[in-house]
Amino acid sequence: MLLLADKWNDYEIIDAGEGEKLERWKDIILRRPDPQAIWPCENENKEWKDVHGHYHRSSKGGGQWEFKKKVPDRWTISYKELKFYVKPTGFKHTGLFPEQAANWEWIIEKIKNAGRPVKVLNLFAYTGGATCAASYAGASEVCHVDASKGMVSWAKENAELSNLTNNKIRFIVDDVFKFVQREIRRGNKYDAIIMDPPSYGRGPNGEIWKLEEELPRLIEVTKDVLSDDPLFVLLNSYTTGLSPTAIENMMKLIIQKEKGGEVYSGEIGIPVKKDSLVLPCGIYGRWEK
Known part of the structure; x- marks a missing residue:
């Protein structure tokens, strides 16, 4: 199933x-590299050159920004009621993955329609897009975990921007595996x-973390921190070569086998304004009760 993040204004x-x-x-x-945009286009015309910033990849790895117009140190963009700081970083990213709005919509719907308190654990949570979405939807608690201080x-600032300061959000700097294992020992469930x-x-x-080696173990350990009446598990990936079906198979064997429910997977993408194509931007797997 292909999900589109097509409700953006900013x-x-x-x-x-x-x-x-x-x-x-x-x-x-901004003009940035994207390994999925492999089709031909006229990217040396005036529109492509008249940009604020262009990220150039280096043949030695990495790259750097070339700024052709003045760009703020950071600025705010909105997705409906949610607000986020963005800025060009040294690794071509901006601090937000807009395609994840397709998952935010699903998270919000699931929590709003649950009809009960929902305690959420967000792992590898980055700058908190999903954290903000879950908290905005009315989650009773969101635990945000990332190894990067x-x-x-940045995620705390995004929560403040989105007027979620008074909501119950725990921000944790930690290794995901170690944190989840401690939560299991403490008897905390989500x-x-x-x-x-x-x-x-x-x-x-x-x-050191390598997804292709660690993903089955990650799904297994997080399954053990689910509550007795769990609502959903969402897994995103940008790893080249990892298919949605592979994720779906793992979630079926590890989560569905014990918890029942449904598992499905697919791609997420963003429409391209010029020619109505879709830029593929990653894959997802979902388990829901």
């Missing part, structure tokens, strides 16, 4: 192709789990 993909995408972030136009601070694990990363103490 963000759009103007054009895409030749390994790049041309985006509008409110009033700022800087990302957790009704909903959101996971957006990186392809590769390091924990706060140098722990």
Whole structure:
């Protein structure tokens, strides 16, 4: 199933192709690499050159921004009632993945329609898009966990921007596995789990993470922190070569086998304004009771 993040006003993909995408972030136009935009396009015309910032990849890895117009240190964009700070970072990202709005909509609907308190655990939670969505939807508590202190601070600011300061949100800087294992020992349970694990990363103490090696164990350990009446589990991935079916199979064997319910998977994408194509932006797997 292909889900589209097509309800944005402050963000759009103007054009895409030749390994790049041309985006509008409110009033700022950025040009960034995108490995999925492999189709041909005229990306050297005036529209592609008249940008605020262009991220150039280096043949040695990484890259750097070329700013052609003045860009604020950071600025705010809105998705309905939610607000987020964005800024160009040294790794081409802006601190927000707009395609995840397709999942935010689902999270909000599930929590609002639950008819009961819902305690949410958000793992590899980055700058808190899903945290804000869950809290806005009325979650009784959201626990936000990420190994990066800087990302957790950014997430706190996003929660403040979205007027969620008075809601119950715990912000935790920790290695995900270690945190979940401690929660299991403490007997803490969650009704909903959101996971957006990186392809590769390091924990706060140098722990090495490789998704293709760790994903089954991650699903297994998080299953054990689900409550007796769980609502959903959402798993996102941007790992090249990992298919939605593989995620679905793992969730069926590990979660559905014990908890029942339904499992399904697919892609998420964003429409391209110029030619009505869809830029694929990742995959997801969902389990729901």
